[in-house]
Amino acid sequence: MPESNAPSPENGQPIVTPAAPGKSDDVLARLDTLAGRFESFLKTVAPGTLKSTGTGADGADAASTSLASRLTPRMLACLFLAGVLVAGLAIVSPQQLPVAGYKLCLVVLAGLLGYWLDRWLFPYARPDGYLAREWRAHGRDYPDSEADYAVVPGYETVFAAALLRRALVVLGAMLGLGLGL
Structure with a gap:
């Protein structure tokens, strides 16, 4: 026998029931739908940033991969x-x-502050300044025997020191803000 004050559609309150064991497929379908909407939004905002993997009529890749697969x-x-x-x-x-x-x-915010502090304190010793080629100018089409981003020969130690310096500055800013508040 139902109680008289229980929520019902007649009194305008929604009926909230716990999810059944088979409802996880619904959640996954919703997440996939949201990921698809997000991808289409990214395509409209920044076209050309998502890779295509489907096959089109000409045999080239036409459809984009899902966010979860990447x-x-x-x-x-x-x-x-x-x-x-x-x-x-x-x-x-x-x-x-x-x-x-x-x-x-x-x-x-502390991580961003530490990064910008390093850039401001050491403007001529940025880690990417020791790379052999501009890292944004090319794709990742290196052979297996070559590094993704090669360092100028003879500057390997300086490059490593610049990376460690930046990491320590960021770490110091994060620790300082985290322990100070």
């Missing part, structure tokens, strides 16, 4: 783990979600 397994595992941790935080202590978001924003 994620590497390592990054997909990290994304899944982050989602599980956020869901766990939401279940255990939902009032901490804004605090976690605030801290995440601070860490990202």
Whole structure:
């Protein structure tokens, strides 16, 4: 016998029922639809940035790959783990979600600040200045025996030091902001 004060369509309140075990296909279909919409948005905003993998009438690639298929397994595992941790935080202590978001924003801003500090402090010793070729000027069509982005011969140690210097400046900014607040 149903209770008289239970939500029903007659009183205008929606009926909320827990998801059935077979509803995960619905969620996956929705996620795929959202990923497709995001891809089409990217195509309109920045055309030519997405690679095509389908075959067209002329035998060339015409359709684009899905966003999920381009994620590497390592990054997909990290994304899944982050989602599980956020869901766990939401279940255990939902009032901490804004605090976690605030801290995440601070860490990202500190990373950007550290990057720009390095660029401002060392304008003539940027790590990409030691590469043999401009890294944006070519694709990744190197043979297996050659590095993706070759360093000028004789500057390998200086290149490594510039990379470590930038990493330490960014780390210092992130630690300083994270420990200071």
